[in-house]
Amino acid sequence: GQQLNQSPQSMFIQEGEDVSMNCTSSSIFNTWLWYKQDPGEGPVLLIALYKAGELTSNGRLTAQFGITRKDSFLNISASIPSDVGIYFCAGQLIGDYKLSFGAGTTVTVRA
Amino acid sequence: DSGVTQTPKHLITATGQRVTLRCSPRSGDLSVYWYQQSLDQGLQFLIQYYNGEERAKGNILERFSAQQFPDLHSELNLSSLELGDSALYFCASCRGGTDTQYFGPGTRLTVL
Numbered sequence: 001g002q003q004l005n006q007s008p009q010s011m012f013i014q015e016g017e018d019v020s021m022n023c024t025s026s027s028i029f030n031t032w033l034w035y036k037q038d039p040g041e042g043p044v045l046l047i048a049l050y051k052a053g054e055l056t057s058n059g060r061l062t063a064q065f066g067i068t069r070k071d072s073f074l075n076i077s078a079s080i081p082s083d084v085g086i087y088f089c090a091g092q093l094i095g096d097y098k099l100s101f102g103a104g105t106t107v108t109v110r111a
Numbered sequence: 112d113s114g115v116t117q118t119p120k121h122l123i124t125a126t127g128q129r130v131t132l133r134c135s136p137r138s139g140d141l142s143v144y145w146y147q148q149s150l151d152q153g154l155q156f157l158i159q160y161y162n163g164e165e166r167a168k169g170n171i172l173e174r175f176s177a178q179q180f181p182d183l184h185s186e187l188n189l190s191s192l193e194l195g196d197s198a199l200y201f202c203a204s205c206r207g208g209t210d211t212q213y214f215g216p217g218t219r220l221t222v223l
Binding site: 031033035041042043048097098099100102103104 | 113166203211213219
């Protein structure tokens with residue numbers, strides 16, 4: 001599948017801090033998705049982006065579809081303990097059926 | 112709750128055995144995807160079915176096969192199991208072929 005470079009790989013943050021992570025690709029994507037996965041559970045969709053430049057919020061989460069269509073970022077504002085988990089970006093090429101996933105960003109919150 | 116169900120939740124078996132994982136998509140979804148998640152490979156696409164027909168294949172081994180039934184549930188069959196097949200197996204579903212995918216809770220397979 002397509003290679004998605006997700007960074008950072010992990011982060012330790014203080015409760016109340018803002019968090020930012022991003023994904024880049026050498027390919028142009030039609031759709032960018034951000035998922036969160038808790039241990040032993042399936043990925044849960046956080047935000048879906050369908051247009052270049054699109055900025056979408058879901059509560060304290062904000063994600064953007066890059067203008068070049070090759071990148072996306074996710075911001076979490078005012079982090080809380082339940083934000084811990086692994087965040088994955090996923091991209092879908094035009095006309096493609098499968099998702100390509102980044103390697104994930106593990107977020108740990110210090111109380 | 113995504114609306115996608117998977118059974119069993121956990122499966123422990125021995126090398127050389129065969130297992131079947133089951134997935135029921137969200138109501139109204141025609142597409143089912145299977146993914147494998149292992150520690151070293153991350154989330155990897157295996158195969159997709161749309162309305163009973165195979166639509167796309169990814170990194171699926173020949174020892175693995177899948178099908179989607181008329182009621183749209185899907186089964187992933189893993190045979191001649193090896194230690195390296197131990198992983199989480201996820202099913203995802205969506206309305207059409209390229210819509211947003213919603214994931215089930217997964218089946219954790221342990222091969223001893």
